[in-house]
Amino acid sequence: MIAPSLALAMRALRLTLRRPQFLIPLFLxxxxxxxxNTGGLAATTRLPGFPETSGFLDFQLPxxxxxxxxxxxxxxxxxxxxxxxxxxxxxxxxxxxxRLSIVLGRLLAAAVLGAFQVSFFLIVGLLFGAEIAxxxxxxxxxxxxxxxxxxxxxxxxxxxxxxxxxASVVQGLFPFVFAVLYLSSAFFPRELLSSPADSISxxxxxxxxxxxxxxxIAFGLDAAPIIEGFAVTxxxxxxxxxxxxxxxxxxxxxxx
Amino acid sequence: MPSDAPVLKSADEVVRSTEARRGLDVAAVRxxxxxxxxxxxxxxxxxxxxxxxxxxxxIGLVLVFGKATDIPGYGTSSFLAFVLPVALLQSAGxxxxxxxxxxxxxxxxxxxxxxxLSPASRGTILxxxxxxxxxxxxxxxxxxxxxxxxxxxxxPSLLGLVITFALVIMFTAVxxxxxxxxxxxxxxxxxxxxxxxSILSTLLFSASYAPLELLQPWMxxxxxxxxxxxxxxGLRQCYVGEITWTVTWxxxxxxxxxxxxxxxxxxxKLKRYER
Numbered sequence: 001m002i003a004p005s006l007a008l009a010m011r012a013l014r015l016t017l018r019r020p021q022f023l024i025p026l027f028l029x030x031x032x033x034x035x036x037n038t039g040g041l042a043a044t045t046r047l048p049g050f051p052e053t054s055g056f057l058d059f060q061l062p063x064x065x066x067x068x069x070x071x072x073x074x075x076x077x078x079x080x081x082x083x084x085x086x087x088x089x090x091x092x093x094x095x096x097x098x099r100l101s102i103v104l105g106r107l108l109a110a111a112v113l114g115a116f117q118v119s120f121f122l123i124v125g126l127l128f129g130a131e132i133a134x135x136x137x138x139x140x141x142x143x144x145x146x147x148x149x150x151x152x153x154x155x156x157x158x159x160x161x162x163x164x165x166x167a168s169v170v171q172g173l174f175p176f177v178f179a180v181l182y183l184s185s186a187f188f189p190r191e192l193l194s195s196p197a198d199s200i201s202x203x204x205x206x207x208x209x210x211x212x213x214x215x216x217i218a219f220g221l222d223a224a225p226i227i228e229g230f231a232v233t234x235x236x237x238x239x240x241x242x243x244x245x246x247x248x249x250x251x252x253x254x255x256x
Numbered sequence: 257m258p259s260d261a262p263v264l265k266s267a268d269e270v271v272r273s274t275e276a277r278r279g280l281d282v283a284a285v286r287x288x289x290x291x292x293x294x295x296x297x298x299x300x301x302x303x304x305x306x307x308x309x310x311x312x313x314x315i316g317l318v319l320v321f322g323k324a325t326d327i328p329g330y331g332t333s334s335f336l337a338f339v340l341p342v343a344l345l346q347s348a349g350x351x352x353x354x355x356x357x358x359x360x361x362x363x364x365x366x367x368x369x370x371x372x373l374s375p376a377s378r379g380t381i382l383x384x385x386x387x388x389x390x391x392x393x394x395x396x397x398x399x400x401x402x403x404x405x406x407x408x409x410x411x412p413s414l415l416g417l418v419i420t421f422a423l424v425i426m427f428t429a430v431x432x433x434x435x436x437x438x439x440x441x442x443x444x445x446x447x448x449x450x451x452x453x454s455i456l457s458t459l460l461f462s463a464s465y466a467p468l469e470l471l472q473p474w475m476x477x478x479x480x481x482x483x484x485x486x487x488x489x490g491l492r493q494c495y496v497g498e499i500t501w502t503v504t505w506x507x508x509x510x511x512x513x514x515x516x517x518x519x520x521x522x523x524x525k526l527k528r529y530e531r
Contacts, residue, residue, distance in 0.1 A: 025449060032457050039475025040465030044324050175312050182316030194322035 001104070004097040008105025012079065013112060022075060026068050027120060034064040034121075037187065049191050053218045054131050061125045062213035063186040065146055066206060068117045070177045073153025076110055077161040077170040084165050084251070093252060103244050106158055107151045114150020115143050118213075130217070138216030141226060148233045149209050155240035162247030186210040208232035284376040288384020289391060295358065306350045306396035311403050314343035318407075321465070329470050332496045336409045341491035342464045343404070344420065345484075347396045348428040349455040353448070355389040356435025360445030368529070378526040382436065382519065389432035390425045397424055409495065416494030419504060423491050426511040431455050433518040440525035462488050483510040 016023065034057075042056040053059050083089045092102060122132070122139065132138050161170050181187070183197050184206035193201055201207045212229015215222050314336070322335045332338055362368045371381060401420075405411050412420055435451040442450070461478050462485040468476055479485050490507020493499050 028449075028453060032453070032460065036460040036465065036475075039461075039472045039478075041321055041324060042472050043327050043329075043466065043470045044321065047323055047326055175309050178309075178316060179312050182312070182320050187320045192323050194319050197319035 001098040001101050004101040005104040005108060008101055009108035012106055012109035016113065026071050026117060030064040030067040031124065033067065034060055047192060051189055055129065057125060057128060057130045058218040059214065061121055061130055061217055062210045065118050065121050065213055066149065066186050066210050067181060068121065069114055069146065069150045070153050072110065072113055072117060072150060073157040074170065074173060074177060076106055076154040077157025078167045080106065080158055080161040081164060081167040081170050085167060099248060099252065100245065103158060103248055107154055110150045110154030111147040114147045118143055118146030132217055133220040134216030137221060141216045142213055145212050145229055145233060148230065148237065152233050152236040152240055155237060155244045159240055159243035159247045162244065162251045180206055184210060205232045205236050281376055281380045284380045285384045285387060288381065289388045292388025293391065306347050307399050309350065310343040310347040310400055313346060314339060314404060315407060327470065329467050336404065336407065337495040338492065340404050340409050340495050341488050342459065344397060344400060344424055344491060345427055345459050345488065346456065347400055348393050348424045349431045349459055351393040351396065352389050352428045352431025353435045353452040353455050355385055355432035356439040356451040357445050357448040359385060359436050359439035360447060363439060363443045364445060372530050378523050382522050382526065385436055386429045386432050390429045393424060393428040412494045415499055419499065420491060420494050423487060423507055426515065427487060430511055430515045430518060433515060433522050437518060437522050437525055440529050458482065458484050464488055483514055486510040
């Protein structure tokens with residue numbers, strides 16, 4: 001199962017790199033929002049209750065990362081839906097490969113792309129004056145958690161794509177990416193969100209992913225939020241992967 | 257020949273068409289406007305992003321950054337009222353950007369080539385595209401305003417409402433002209449992310465989230481030189497503070513100048529495309 005998974009992961013990465021225009025939204029939109037939020041709302045660090053941080057850019061970097069990773073998950077779903085539409089998927093399931101490799105290959109590719117996306121935003125942040133409070137260890141933790149989060153979002157994208165089967169349906173979920181983002185603590189401290197976002201964000205797994213990414217960048221190696229980040233991301237990976245595999249089985253039974 | 261393409265019927269019309277090519281052909285403009293509106297009737301779902309995305313953006317921003325107005329300098333305690341103009345202009349920008357996407361598709365499909373063979377002047381073609389977008393924006397703006405007022409934004413006065421619609425319509429015209437220029441440069445609807453993101457970026461790199469005084473120095477420099485700041489402030493006065501003549505005419509002047517410059521550029525691009 002490992003060899004076909006790796007081969008499918010390589011194929012997914014090759015296809016992504018062959019069409020760089022599809023990579024642009026993953027970097028452009030989060031970069032624009034990162035710049036606009038940092039330049040426009042830095043004064044909010046003066047609000048009572050805003051945690052002590054060396055800069056608003058440090059605080060906003062994880063928001064750009066999770067935004068980019070969520071868009072990447074959506075694109076993984078769109079890619080699978082396009083393969084179903086084009087008939088590639090039907091040819092793939094007639095090949096002698098384990099069905100699980102189809103899901104695993106995509107998730108491996110998402111992990112690699114996720115590490116690249118997180119590295120991009122770390123470099124952009126450092127170039128514009130951000131400081132990584134957790135040092136080298138912090139960078140490693142951010143890369144690891146970023147890759148895990150990418151896998152979680154890709155698994156969600158796959159689960160949706162196997163059910164939806166149409167790229168346009170998956171693409172239509174784009175505004176919901178922002179809805180989920182706004183109902184989390186990705187952009188702002190949970191205590192300073194307005195009602196009902198403050199309550200909802202406590203139940204939104206994205207809050208814990210973002211806080212797990214934010215802590216090594218903005219605050220240092222505080223164990224609790226980092227462990228929470230990894231635990232919640234692991235939970236999302238488990239549930240979403242099960243849903244993706246169930247979706248694949250449903251798709252296979254539908255194809256027969 | 258497609259049924260919706262203009263048809264020459266006689267030699268007289270050919271002569272008249274030569275005359276028409278020099279000026280603005282009102283009938284042809286009307287035809288292009290109706291064609292643009294028909295597209296919306298054929299695909300009503302196309303109007304949804306113009307409402308849903310700015311509504312999510314508006315409510316999301318307020319939920320996340322709503323307490324920003326606790327910082328002195330906003331001139332209001334309602335962040336919703338402060339960012340409502342940005343959501344309205346975002347919706348207008350989407351509508352304007354869609355004109356470029358549609359033009360890119362018309363170029364790919366060869367429809368623009370056929371249109372350029374008709375007696376319609378380049379000015380007529382551009383006017384048809386821009387007017388069509390300016391009318392289409394009247395579909396997403398009222399529901400967006402109703403949503404905003406329903407969640408607590410102040411209702412504008414009658415004058416505020418007139419200024420709101422006038423500025424939004426003119427901003428759509430400017431955005432659609434800009435998107436048409438990009439469509440004529442890239443000759444493909446694949447340039448649509450560039451059309452939408454360039455309009456959105458220009459809007460956001462203004463005094464969109466905070467007053468000029470509260471922006472970071474680098475952002476303030478950009479916002480002060482960005483003419484869209486004048487438009488945002490012109491629209492914002494309808495919901496925050498009082499309407500003043502100076503802010504109003506600055507907003508309209510900025511749009512008129514941008515519109516004129518883009519129109520000249522778009523006409524030059526159309527001329528070059530024809531060659």
